[in-house]
Amino acid sequence: MTHPGNRVRHGIPEFVMAMQEPIYVVDGARTPFLKARNRPGPFSASDLATAAGRALLLRQPFAPAELDEVILGCAAPSADEVNIARVAALRMGCGHKVPAWTVMRNCASGMQAIDAGIANIRAGKSGLVLAGGVDALSRAPLLFSDAMTLWLANWYAARTLGQRAALVAKFRPSYLAPVIGLMKGLTDPMVGLLMGQTAENLAYRFGITRGEMDAYAARSHARVLAAQKSGRLDREVVPLYDRAGKLYAADDGVREDSTPENLAKLRPFFDRKYGNVTAGNSSQVTDGGAWVVLASQRAVDEHKLAPRGRIVDAQWAGLDPAQMGLGPVHAATPILQRQGLGLNDLDCWELNEAFAAQVIACLRAWDDDEYCRTELGLPGKMGGLDEGKLNVDGGAIALGHPVGASGTRIVLHVLEVLERSGGRRGMAAICIGGGLGGAMLVERT
């Protein structure tokens, strides 16, 4: 178990002292999150990033070419757009001279992009940064198996008819079974667990029942529906149009019929048969992209920007990959410690919903004396987080989790909620496959 608390226990660490330059969030936007429906979705990842970024940049007082850089998080860029940030920047009309680079920290790639922007602003390298995240998981590739790859390599190397005939004889139909790229990505390479199995670990550890998970998932759907109906997502969501003229105006994974009763009917997906985590109480596999514009004080002055908020603090943390869902606890707690804040001193929380069990586990961990002492190095428990402040417009269980985009979405959505509620501060926190957590403290200007 890691102890991120080590470095903060003795007061404010040095690197925090350097974090005095304010980092402004000028504006942000995202695509609707489109559920993957077992086939390639209507938009590629760069289509998504371009559509959202183009609309966001259009409403700024500066021209796209005035950006200092574009940073895009993407967990699974397709083979033809590996540096997808550059593809998106050029497609959005930023011109040849704006550098662009892609970052990858699995489920927090979109938060990593923001953090990279912060670092470069702090270092004085950049003043105006477009940072975001994107993934088109529906377009994750099907791969040849190792056996098939080897067979093909021999086939191409074969020179004579005899060699080829021998290879044909060796061919097995099973070679043709594709490896689903997405399943590889969702399996931890160190501990060999599917992400959903790490959530089962947490459910076991904290005694979270199937009913609690399904109730949480149903609430997520209900909250997204309410947010959609009242237009609370309209400002952040940029409509998409496909080439047939079909409009994609809203997140489409949310369901009216996702009630606890209906969710209870689903079979466990990860630990088959006797597990508790189902497709219904997990985040959805989805396509989407999100961006924010980050600016230094100087850039704000120079372009006469009206920032919507600031990123006050950020933290990454590591933990046991088999318990990766608790990442938000390990990342957010040091920020609270540094800022001298309790869980409920914040006006809102966006805690990415990878799994219902995982979100509930985070709440349990903070409210657990032993966990806080042994795992976080605190004197005692942090206490209970007011669920009225948590994911008030629902989360990834209903919206979907386009891996690279989610980290940016929750930062942006904290701002949306603060503006709406008149609140001042909020936290965006996310768990990360591989045993990491990320968190950002956002303040409304």
Next chain:
Amino acid sequence: MGHWTITREGDGLATLTLDRADAGTNTLSAEVLRELGEALDLLERDPPRGLIVRSGKANGFVAGADIDEFGRLDSEADAIALVKRGWDAFERLAAVRYPTLALIRGFCLGGGLELALACRYRVAVDEPGTRLGLPEVMLGIVPGWGGIKRLPRLAGAPAALDMMLTGKTIDAKRAKRMGVVDEAVPPRIMENTARGVLKALPAPRKLPFTLALTLNPLVRRVIAAQARKQVARRARRQHYPAPYAILDLFAKHDGDALAPPPSDPASIATLLRTPTAGNLVRVFRLQERLKSLGKEGAFQPNHVHVIGAGTMGGDIAAWCALRGLTVTLQDQDAARLAPAMGRAAKLFKDRLRDERRVRDALDRLAPDVAGDGVARADVIVEAIFENVEAKRALFAAVERRAKPSAILATNTSSIPLEEIAGALADPTRLCGIHFFNPVARMMLVEVVVGARTRPEIAAAAAAFVRSIDKLPLPVKSAPGFLVNRILAPYMAAAFRAVDEGIAPETVDEAALAFGMPMGPIELADTVGLDIAVAVGRMLGGGGDPPRRLLELANAGHVGKKSGRGFYTWTSGKPAKQAPGAVPPGLADRLVAPFVAEAQAALAEGIVGDADLVDAGAIFGTGFAPFRGGPLHYAAARDGKAADPAPRAVV
């Protein structure tokens, strides 16, 4: 030699460069062709190992013959001499003992392509500006300098005839696939390729068996007969003799335009006996003139904002994006933008084909419900429904957000500009930019100059129209401007003829026989009878509105879009009966009001001069191009213009 330069290289190759001393574009005047002969004389004395023929102009290879020389043809003998000098020059080039290669970059048209075809090899530079074609037919003449002879040998008869009969141009890749060029390469290796080919001297590509067969004398006649049927569907021989002559020359004379005797319908003499060639050259000149109207001033728009995503607004936005501008398209909500985005994607796919270019065009077209593009745009085009209060409110709001330098334009066809301009703090900023439906096909755009419109705004609007590859026609703000105004009485006459009991098919046939590209009744169905009624009302004209038109429109049978109008439409095509015998004088009954209204518009100064009236009629209404425009036609008919030659047009 002032136009050609011979450069000899150490490796034995020589380059023959055409760089017309007296013009910005390479064309093949008599002098240029004479000098080509001199150059070949010089090369003959000391034959190079190989010869590269290329252009010294950055804008292209060779645009074709010198059209100015057509205008100066005073006699049949002159015309025959013109054909003969090009034919002989290229026959000689084709026969030289050393290998020759044309290095083609940019346009390579008409005589330019015939020059390249006379070389043994051709290398085309694969970039967007490279276009090869034999568009002579569009000027009412034939590719008489060897095009009809040589192109089929390279591409086979079907593809070659298609190019020659339609005048369509092809790009480098297509030319390579068709066999017209030996290589299509990027600019970075064009020199290496040209030299490499001349050193390796590959065997010329052989036509595949089936295509080689199309050159057999008997098969030629069969193919020509089939092609003649297709041509007949689009153009009548008495109106457009050139495509028929091309087929005859291909079938019977192996492309030698000098071979048929003067009495032959395919002879040069016959082509010149009709005014078609002269009038089509006139049309070409008119087009050049309209293009030049967009060249005044230094306005270079980058961003266009279009408000209103209906048929017109959406298609205007798509067209601008297709032509490389950044476009924002605004409407009240996202759902209204969706059909326009779909149509745009289809347009880009049809026109650009290449997936990356389609993607880029789509990326340039941003849906913009919030209207954020207003603040960025250089040109703002309003294309909302025809309601003066809505337009006034819109422009008042737009003016507050727009850049001070932005042009504010309305696409209205029926509301006086002045009524809208009154809502602006600066009414001198407003002009009309009036597109026609379908936007992608109609070349003409009326630039409407209101009573208070500043001249530099009108000039900038014309420059914008030119920048999207349309033809700007400045018109005074008056009901119907030019095009709708001159079209309306002609349409009304057609509706009245139907009301009198003449079948719509017969009315249309009368117009087709006159040379209109589409009959007026079918045109009304295509545009929409609701619109025909509205335009008729706006332009008044007195008298009762056409009865049948009103009946149909009131019953909701508005034409193509509703599936029924004067005709019944199925899958975009009208079900037409065979036309009856056209009553004598019917064509004149239709055309006379057209001509009269054109004369009235000229008298009222709606456009600058008679040629612009004719240009508007041809490019805006499709008025029979081979007749040179309504005013030109009327003057020729009345014997006032003895000389239908294009000299009158400058």
